[in-house]
Amino acid sequence: MDALSRTSDWSGVRVVVAGFGVSGYAAADNLLFLGAQVTALDEATSPEKAEKAELLETLGATVRLEVGATAELPADVDLVVTSPGWKPSAPLLAQATERGIPVWGEVELAWRLRDPEHAAPWLAVTGTNGKTTTVQMLTSILLAAGLRAVAVGNVGLPIVEAVMDPEPYDVLAVELSSFQLHYTHSMSAESAAVLNFAEDHLDWYDDEPGAPDWTPTGMQRYAADKARIFERVQRACVYNLADDATEEMVLEADVVEGARAVGFTLGMPGTGNLGVVEDLLVDRAFIEERASSAAELCTLDDLASTAPHFVANALAAAALARAHGVSQQAVRDGLRAFRPDGHRIALVAESDGVTWVDDSKATNPHAAQSSLGAYDPVVWVAGGLAKGARFDDLVVAVRERLRGVVLLGRDRQVIADALSRHAPDVPVIDVGADETGDPMERVVDAAAGLARSGDTVLLAPGCASMDMFSNYGARGDAFAAAVQARIAHTD
Structure with a gap:
């Protein structure tokens, strides 16, 4: 299985696709096209999944969408391709490991299915927060440079579909989660960035009860998966100068000879880095005169927001684009054109001197802290599913900014306890x-x-x-609607 690629003979290769969501369907569809024998399994169905299953079955696949479908791995299997988010302890994957059957993610499959005659380079991004925004910024820059580019992976188009497109792309902007990286073994990105690293998904990386002391902790396994993005990087490893963990990942990475470490900072950059000088985003990494001067990329006013984490994302996107050879002008034009998706530091309303902002996408403490750092004073609305995260460091960092806190959701008491310990004078309302x-x-x-x-x-x-909500977008929509209703009622 290690030698399988785009040009291999896939006929007779028996593949189980675990999960039949967007990436699972894309994997199954393209494996069928290559001639593999495909069985797709999922515990859930829907009208859309049923329709796709019927289509693949007419092409020769076996598709089972029902409770219990993933309980047992079929007897004759050569390869398992898993969807993101499936834990290694899932019965199907655990059985594959026990039987010595390779388990690939969609990313690994996509890397192997690149056309050797037109293999678009990958500019890859991960981090606890900011991945989607950075990849979308990067895509905007690449398009401004006149390149055929697309955002893929954890956002946008499934990577398998992009690499199998009959019209080759010039370059791919690839968002990768830790879940995707966990099952990735051979990717060699042209350049890659780790934006930041903080607690998240500890329910996925939960520590094993009774494990020996030498067993890596959940946080260590999470970090190791993030760090995979730097392995075999060809040109530039981009990291956050304000986050020591990202630099450590670069230092420990086994990269292609000649690859560079490039940092980004919200302060004045040293030689080899990108940063901010007064109101300018500047490059001291990808110019010949970097030891003595800096190249202007854009102004802060060119960005849709001057929130610190948004500026940091812009610098990371610019670094990846510059590593690819994109001009200063294209960086500026791409960043000027970019507007973030909804529910990311989105202005909802201004009324009676109060500004209402929806950052429902801040789904972990690190993201919330970054968002809170852009406002002062602030009434913080928080709570939901904490996913095993703690809030003590966040509260200590932002307590001086807080006018008050409003809590909702299942794990609101986790936040309330941190506020009680570290900001006892801040008013808290538990709705x-x-x-x-x-x-x-x-x-x-x-x-x-x-x-x-x-x-x-x-x-x-x-x-x-x-x-409480179907997704973070529905939560943000509910917040915006309630704000508008209150303003209309009080006017």
């Missing part, structure tokens, strides 16, 4: 204690009662949304 009425209306009413003229009310939950 989750009252189960009557619309919860977001109660949140907005409570926040309005705490806010004063000049304050920002910020929805930056620090938690996932699925305890």
Whole structure:
């Protein structure tokens, strides 16, 4: 199986695709095209999945979408391709490991399926927060440079579809989660960036009960998966000068000879890095005169937001683009054109001197801290599914900014306890204690009662949304609707 690639003979190769979501369907579809014998398994179905299953079955695949479908790995299997998010302890994957059957993720499959005659280089991005924004910024820059580029991976197009496109791309902007990287073994990105590293997904990387002391902790396994993105990098390893963990990942990476380490900072950059000088984003890494001067990339006013984490994302995207050979002008034009998706530091309204901001995408403490750092004073709206995360460091870092806090969601007490320990004087309203009425209306009413003229009310939950909402977008929409309803009622 180690030798399988785009040009291999796939006929007779028996592949089980674990999971039948977007990436699972793309993997199954393209493996069928190559001639593999495909069995796709998933525990859940839907009208859309059923329709896709019927299509693949007419092409010769076996598709099972039902409870219990993934409990047992079929007897005759050469390869398992897993969807992102499947833990190694899942029965199907654990059985494959026990039987010595290779387990690839979609990323590994896509890397092997690149066309050797037109293999577009990959510019890869990971990090606890900011991945999607950075990849979308990078794509905007690459398009401004006149390149045929697309955002793929954890955002946008499935990577397998991109590499199998009959019209080759010039370059791919690849967002990779730790889940995807866990099952990636041979990728060699042209350049890669780790934006930051903090607690997240510890429910996925939970420590094993009774494990020996020498067993890596959940955080260590999470870090190791993130660091995989730097392995075999060809040109540049981009890291965050304000985050020692990302630099450590670069130092320990086994890269292609000649690859460079390039840092980014919100301060003045040293030689070999990108950073900010007064109101300019500048490059001291990819110019010949970098020892004595800097190249202007754009101004802060060219960006959709001057929030510190947004500027940091822009610098990381610029570094990857510059490593690819993109001009200063294209960096500027791409960043000027970029506008973030909804629910990322999105202005909802300004009323009676109070600014209301939706950053529902801040689904872990690190993201919430980055968001809170852009506002002062702030009424913080937080809570949801904490995914095993702690909030003590966040509260210590932002407590001087807090006018008050409004809590909702299943794990709100985790945040309340951290506030009690480290910011006991900050007013806290727990709307989750009252189960009557619309919860977001109660949140907005409570926040309005705490806010004063000049304050920002910020929805930056620090938690996932699925305890109360279908996704973070639905949570942000509910917040915005409740804000608009309150303003309309009080006008």
